[in-house]
Amino acid sequence: MMMNRLLSTVAACTLPLLALGTIAAPTAADAQVQSRLVEITKSGKLRVCQYPMYYAISFRDPTTGEITGIDADMSKELAKELDVELEIVESAFGTFIADIQANKCDIGMFGIGATLARAQAVEFSKPYLKSSIFGIVRQDSEIKDWADIDQPGVTVVTTLGSYVEPFLRGYLKEATLSAISPPATREGELMAGRADVVMTDYPTAMKLKSEFDWPRVVASDVPLSVTPYAYVVPQGDQVWLNYVNLFIDTVAMDGRLEAFAEKHGLTEILVK
Structure with a gap:
């Protein structure tokens, strides 16, 4: 009890001194x-x-x-x-x-x-x-444009914890969303047939398109969730x-x- 009174007294005395400049406040140094x-x-x-x-x-x-x-x-x-x-x-x-x-x-x-x-x-x-958000599908996919993605029976995959994930949870109404984490990969899920479309950003979409022959990029008519x-x-x-x-x-x-x-x-x- 006595210690609590002492601390209260110190605090009460220190605050006015700080205000008056007697005790210096923390500096940039x-x-x-x-x-x-x-x-x-x-x-x-x-x-x-x-x-x-x-x-x-x-x-x-x-x-x-x-x-x-x-x-x-x-x-x-x-x-x-x-x-x-x-x-x-x-x-x-x-x-x-x-x-x-x-x-x-x-x-x-x-x-x-x-x-x-x-x-x-x-x-x-x-x-x-x-970047905005883009879809990646296989060349032989039945998904031809953006309107084909949010449909019953379509599984969309993205990375767990990415900014794309919470956006999709509010955006998709009919499709099923799967969020994966390492060592699994979005591309692996797509190639294995467990997903129909990968949702990602510009860097990944363009890199996959330039390095492999299997991806096809599907873009929305308007930029989505530009981040x-x-x-x-x-x-x-x-x-x-x-x-x-x-x-x-x-x-x-x-x-x-x-x-x-x-x-x-x-x-x-x-x-x-």
């Missing part, structure tokens, strides 16, 4: 000391969460084992600017928020859709890409977020971002 940016430069290592199954964004080449894509390139550039070693931490759309909150990585860089729901748990950088893609950092670290935003501005202005987008066939959805 204090925030910097606590920032992940300082931790990264001190440790000499940048830990980047990436989903290694995302075509044109962060996809592991089965022949080399190397992760390729625009965010594979961007993460290397970020580590280079920081003059630190890059460490890739494998993550997924269904787990990246928990991974960030558990301090498994310093930043998520794999084309993460910036949504209001996710923004309640992580901080988003400035967007660098944006900005950004990087994610832990909440409450404005210093680190500011640095990431400055990095995005810098590579956009000096042409590196545009070059990476062109390299991976993503110029069409580059934020300008």
Whole structure:
């Protein structure tokens, strides 16, 4: 009881002093000391969460084992600017928020859709890409256009935890939705005949179309759920977020971002 009175007295005395300026409030320098940016430069290592199954964004080449894509390139550039070693931490759309909150990585860089729901748990950088939603079917599919998708007997598959999933749960009225997670893949479900159409974004749709002869892309007459893609950092670290935003501005202005987008066939959805 006496301790509670003491704490109450200290709090009552401290608040007026803060207001009067007798006791200094936390400064920008204090925030910097606590920032992940300082931790990264001190440790000499940048830990980047990436989903290694995302075509044109962060996809592991089965022949080399190397992760390729625009965010594979961007993460290397970020580590280079920081003059630190890059460490890739494998993550997924269904787990990246928990991974960030558990301090498994310093930043998520794999084309993460910036949504209001996710923004309640992580901080988003400035967007660098944006995409609508597309359907992918086999060349011999009976699905010919967008109107054929939301029909009884049609099974739609997408990635568990992606921004596409909650949109489809509200959008589809007749078709059945199946949300899968690794090691299963949307493409595998389609090829095995357990799904009729894959719902995904522009990067995956264009990459599959360019590399294989079996996919056919089905697009809506109007863009659906256009979503900005950004990087994610832990909440409450404005210093680190500011640095990431400055990095995005810098590579956009000096042409590196545009070059990476062109390299991976993503110029069409580059934020300008």
